[in-house]
Amino acid sequence: MIQYPTLNKNATVGVTAPSSGVPDELHVVLHTAINRMKDRGYSCLSGDTPWMDDKAKSAPAVIRAKELNEMLSDEMIDLIIPPWGGELLIEILEHINFETMPNKWIMGFSDISLLLLAVTLNTGTATAHGSSLVDLRAIESDDTTAMWETVLATKQNETVTQYASEKYQKEWDHENPTHHVFNLDTQTYWRTMTGQNTKVEGRLLGGCIDAIRHLIGTPFGDVHSFKNKHISGEPIIWYLENYGMSTAELRRSLVQMKLAGWFEDASAIMFGRSPANTPVDNYTAKDVYEVLSEELDIPIIYDIDCGHVPPQITFINGAYAEVEVENGRGKVIQTFK
Template structure:
């Protein structure tokens, strides 16, 4: 049985950096994000790690883990949001106190998704794959990003519906800041390998494929244990997004996931938009999706609102979902049961 945290207005957000912290020259971004959350009515409990960054990490592994563990056990902290992702969260896993994970939301994406998936697989507690803290620093959020608060405020037994965005951001334009952070210029169009209306149902699991793939073969990535203990044989929908992989590296990773049994009893896979997916020779990402769909005999939906090409829908690891795409538009209905 999945356990779902619940977010209420006025709760306290714990800010810690289990992956990358914010270098001094960008501290204004973090300060702006903290002030923005306070304006939304939240209280802030900020650790030391968000303010430091050296050698591709906020601090050494034990310090990052200890700060996260402390916030998890702190009864005054109700929700944990790292400033953003990074590169080396995996160093902290052996120091995370998984036996004492509390029923409180952890929200993030990119390298943070490694921790999110590990928490859900090992504890059955739902985690939230969505916006990071830095991207909540604007005066207001676009409709897609803003849904994070409604999703995390859904009660156990309740459902929440999200829609595909109208437009997405093609590239980051830091020299052209806007009150809503993202520069949404390109028309969103969800696709599928079936080229017709597609609907898939199942339990959500996923994250940034660059990083969650490193859970395979470790004690923190036992998907079968999760299925046996928390979802009573329900099928799974994997949501994945590619940050930096070429098409051949993506293909190798998907094959590894298949051989490890991660795609057993899988009803469908959805992929986020990506600025990576670099073709190797004439091997394109469309080839990757088609081959995987044919091999697994399941639909593949892609170019959805998930990951490093914002905005993104808030996906809940462990929730039961119905994902539908028709004529470029999509919906994600999540039920917290």
């Protein structure tokens, strides 16, 4: 059984950096993000790590883990949102108190998705793959990003529906900021390998492939045990995104996931838009998806709203989902059961 935290009004947000912190020159961005949360009616408690950044991390692993464990156990804090991702979250896993972890939302993406997946696999507690804190600093959020509050406020046995964005941001244009933070300038179109409309169902699991693949072979990445213990062997819909890998490295990572049994009984795999996927010798991302679809004999959906090419849908690890793609438009229905 999956445990679902609930976001209540006037909640307190804990801000900690279990991966990278924010360098001095960008502290103004973090201040703005915290102030925006306060404008929305939330209280914010920040640790020390978000304001520190050196040697590819906010602080040594034991310090990052200690601050995260303290925020998780603090009854005053209802929700944890790191400022952003980073590189070395994996260092803190062995120091996290999974056995005593309370039922509390953690939200983020990129390197944070490694923590999210590990928490859900090892505790059965749902986690939220969605915006980082700095991406919530907008005066007005776009419709897709703004859904994070509605999704996290969904209660046990309730259903929440999200739709594909109208437009996405093809690349950053920092010289021309918008009220939405993102420059949404390119038409969104969800695609399937068959080119046909598709509907799939299953439990959601996923994240940034660059990060979560490193759970394979560790005590924190036992997908088989999670399926037996928490979801009674139900099929999984994997949502994945590639931040920095070439197509060959993407393929190697997906084969490793397959060989580790992560895709056994999967009902579908979805891929977010990617800023990477650099072709190797004419080997494209579409080629990768095609061979994976043939090997697993399951639907592959791609160019969805997930990951480093914003905006992104808030996907809940562990939730039961129905995903529909019709004429390039996507719909995600998540049930907290």
